[in-house]
Each structure stands twice: as C-alpha cells, then as structure tokens.
Amino acid sequence: MRSTKLRLHLLASRTHKWLAIIVGAQLLLWFMSGALMSFLPIDRVHGDHLVDRKAVASLPGGVVLASPSAIIAASGTPINSVTYRMWLGRPVAEVATAEGARLFDARTGILLPAPTAAQVQAVARTAWRGEGRPRATVELIKRASAEYRGPLPAWRVTFTDPDSTRVFVTADTGRIVAVRTGTWRLYDFFWGLHIMDWKNHEDFNTPWLLGFALGGLALWLGGAVLLYMRWPKRSRRNAGGQTRLQQGNA
Template structure:
C-alpha cells in the first residue's frame, strides 16, 4: 500500500512538472520552429542584399601599370607592414597596406599615402555597386559605434538609399571597401535570428543563459514525457491456464 502511494505521488509530480514545462517551454519551441522555418525560407542572397548591391565587383588592374617600389610604401608607412594588396579603387590603382596600427590606402603609382575615404567617395563606391535599377537618393552618415545593424570595421560610412528596401550600404572608412549591406529582408531575418538564439538586444550571442535554460528545459520536458509514458504504458498480465486431466 505504501509502495502504491509513493508511485501515485511520483506520477502526480511528473504529470504536473511535465504540464508546466510544456506550457513554458512550448512557447519558445514554437518560436524556434517558426523562426527556423522562416530563416530557411528566405534565400540567403536576398538576405545579404546581393540583388541590390554587387559588393564583390572589382575592376582588374590595367596592363602595363607601373607601380612604386614597395620600399617607397614602407618608407611612407608609420608602422611595420604586414601585407600589401594592389587593387583598383574609384578608377585608380591603389595599394591597400595593412599595418599593426590599422589599414591605409596608398597611391600605387607614387607610393604616397592617400587621405581616408570621404563621405562623397563612400557614396560613389556604393552607387558604383548599386544594381537595384533606378538610382535613389542617398544620405551618408559616419558610424563610430557598433550596433545590432552593423558590427563590422569601424569607423565606417553608412550610405542610406531611399529605395523600397531601405538599403544601407556600409563602407569601411579606412579601406573604402563595402563591408556590409543591410536591407528590409536582412532586418526581418535578423529579428527572427534574435528570437531563435534568445539574444533580443545584440542578436549575436549564441551562448545566452536563456538559451541554455530553455534547451535544458526542453530536455527535461522530453524526459518527463518518457517517464509518464512508461508509468502509463499498459502492462500485459499473464493469465494462469489450468489444464484439466
């Protein structure tokens, strides 16, 4: 009798625990499934804004170009050089020089340091990469701090186009490269990503205590259901068969 009473109390405890876990964890499970389905549905190239901005387009260096010797760039740099990359930038060959103090642009022909890209040059870079049809109006703003919308190289220029997708093109203020593109599709994706990883502020921390707690809660929900299933499973009773001689 005591054993039956203990089993009954265990059954009630498991049933109540499972019910409350199902209510609490179930809401987040719904968000996980819904956000995961939506993020899988959205094409990643539209999320990246590739249909509006061609950030990978690069003009080849002209044949027969005469560049300044690396020693001239080394002498103009004010820090030890880690790497030099030659490329075209706004119709002219430049040397992108990475040093311990950061990255700067140099004139590839003379070896002289170039001034940092201006707001006008940032807008020109964004417009050269624009592939969204009509040329919309744009507003350029300098970004000094990271935000949920942009966590790339700082400082940067934000070129905000007045198109239907509210496209934002971020141009690094040191290299003049397009470092990020943000569109309405990206913002929708990022919103559901924040719900998915339970980082509602920065949308980047995959190891939040909330995520860990709900993941463990989901495991406990399954274990509780398994215990209840075992306790409620119908047991086959053996029947005594009497054979008369």
C-alpha cells in the same frame, strides 16, 4: 507503496505539463524562426541582388606601380599585407597594419587621405544594381549597433529603394563591408528570437538559451518516464498481478 507511486506519477505529470506550456512557447519560436530563416535565400539576405561587392576591376596594363618595399617604407610601421587594387578608377595599395588599414597611391607610394563622403557615395553608387538612388546625406558611424557590428568607423549610405537599403563602407579603405535590407532586418529579428539574444542578436551563450535548452531536455526526459509508466503492456501486467493478488487473498 502504491500511494507513493501514485504521488510520484502525479508530480511527474504536473511537472511535465507546466514544462510543456513554458518551454513549448519557445519551441514554437525556434521552429518558426528556423523555418523562416531556411526559407529566405542567404544571398538575398546579404543584399547581393542589390549591391555587387564581388566585382573586381583589373589593374590597367602599362602602369608602373610602386614596389611593395617602397610602400612599406612610406608606411613607417610594421605591416601585415599589401594589396593592389582599383578604387574609383585609380590604382591603390591597401596596406593592413596592426593599427588598421590605409590606402596609398599605387603609382607614387604616397599615403592617400581618408575617403570623403562624396567618394564613399560614389563607391556605393558604382556597386548599386537596384532601383532608386543614394540619399544626399551620408552618415559616419562610430558606434556599433544591432544593424552594423563591423569595422569602425564606417560610412552609411542609404538608398531610396523600397527595401530601404543601407550600404556600409569602411572609413579607412573605402571597401563595402555590409549591406542591410528589409529582408536582412526581418532575418535578423528572427535570428535574435532563435538564439534568445533580443538586444544584440549575436550572443549564443545567454542564460535564457541555456535555461530553455535544459528545460527542453527535461521535458523530453519527463515524457519518456511518463510513457514508460503508462505503457499499455506494463499497465496490463500490473493489473494482472493485482488481480492474482486479490484472488490469493480471497
């Protein structure tokens, strides 16, 4: 009986040791990445100090706008919403449909052409508050990537600032939808380590994450069992019982 308990204790001790080595490395990454992400201000990660996306220009007074019914009739498809706003100094109506969003002239109700590269660059330049300027080349993005997973297609405007900031503007409505900076890339790298999705940095349900989470639970349970088996009072009680048994046999 004693030899069986000894073998179980030895097995539990060895299993706990190897779990501590394997799971401990990922625990270190979890703690390190979590501490870094908590340290970085989220508004700086989003690039709010470089790009003003919250500023809203008021519609000019005295301008006669096309009615929503006229915009709906010009759209020709069922719509979800109509939003009037200023865009590059002109009033527009942003119409959201099941197929996407489009811009209409808010005064005439006429469908506007898709934003051009020059217009997109002007949108990014107007919102820019940092150093540097936009590069001459503006890229049209048609595929999602680790850096950008928003609405597609979208324009990417790169600035010459020290942070290598990239501003993403939707190709249909001309809205700024994402800002990527060096701080964001650092945050996103550690975020991928934290959730153990090293490719896309967005999947919480990876087998690796589940496996190491269960491994951490097993590590805790194994430690609790070993702590119980090695508790000083229990050890002294077992030792006292063995001593009395030996005296009785004598």
